[in-house]
Amino acid sequence: MEDESTTQNALWYNFFRRKKEDDNSVESLLGRIPIFSQLTDRELGKLAGIVHRREYSADELIFSQSDPGLGMYVIEEGTVRILIAEDGGAGRELTVLHGGDFFGELSLLDESPRSASALAASNCRIIGFFRPDLIDLLNRSPKMGTKILFRLGEVIGTRLRITNERLANVSAGSEGVTSSKGGAKNVGGKS
Numbered sequence: 001m002e003d004e005s006t007t008q009n010a011l012w013y014n015f016f017r018r019k020k021e022d023d024n025s026v027e028s029l030l031g032r033i034p035i036f037s038q039l040t041d042r043e044l045g046k047l048a049g050i051v052h053r054r055e056y057s058a059d060e061l062i063f064s065q066s067d068p069g070l071g072m073y074v075i076e077e078g079t080v081r082i083l084i085a086e087d088g089g090a091g092r093e094l095t096v097l098h099g100g101d102f103f104g105e106l107s108l109l110d111e112s113p114r115s116a117s118a119l120a121a122s123n124c125r126i127i128g129f130f131r132p133d134l135i136d137l138l139n140r141s142p143k144m145g146t147k148i149l150f151r152l153g154e155v156i157g158t159r160l161r162i163t164n165e166r167l168a169n170v171s172a173g174s175e176g177v178t179s180s181k182g183g184a185k186n187v188g189g190k191s
Contacts, residue, residue, distance in 0.1 A: 078124025
């Protein structure tokens with residue numbers, strides 16, 4: 001049986017990550033992110049001109065759980081911890097993300113509150129791509145914006161399918177837990 005931390009990290013694992021290439025330009029990094037992977041070099045150049053670059057110090061909050069979702073982030077360099085608040089105020093670590101990973105992409109589609117917090121675990125350089133930038137891009141360059149939206153839908157769909165599979169596995173494992181006459185729980189339904 002997988003321990004809880006392995007299962008949590010698997011849910012957050014960036015299965016889209018590609019090998020790093022020698023080119024460390026913003027355009028190259030963005031081109032390795034699945035959401036932007038269908039863009040031409042020229043379109044990646046346009047995108048690089050509208051993204052927002054920011055540096056975070058170790059232990060600096062990138063966003064808090066329940067903040068309005070404004071957009072997605074790509075880690076250019078450094079490490080980011082994704083945390084979820086629990087009763088008692090302590091945060092539980094869901095995963096640790098590294099250079100080339102991305103997070104927060106669902107916020108490109110809606111402005112629902114963040115479901116977790118993101119904290120810089122080390123000094124980080126992060127690229128932000130925000131919902132207003134995407135909307136502006138859709139108005140100015142519909143073809144490019146549509147490419148991004150279709151790939152965004154594929155990424156979210158893939159993550160949802162993987163999450164559903166993991167939940168089904170967890171659910172199947174818990175179905176074997178039944179209550180006996182004495183009220184104690186038995187595993188596997190055997191008395």
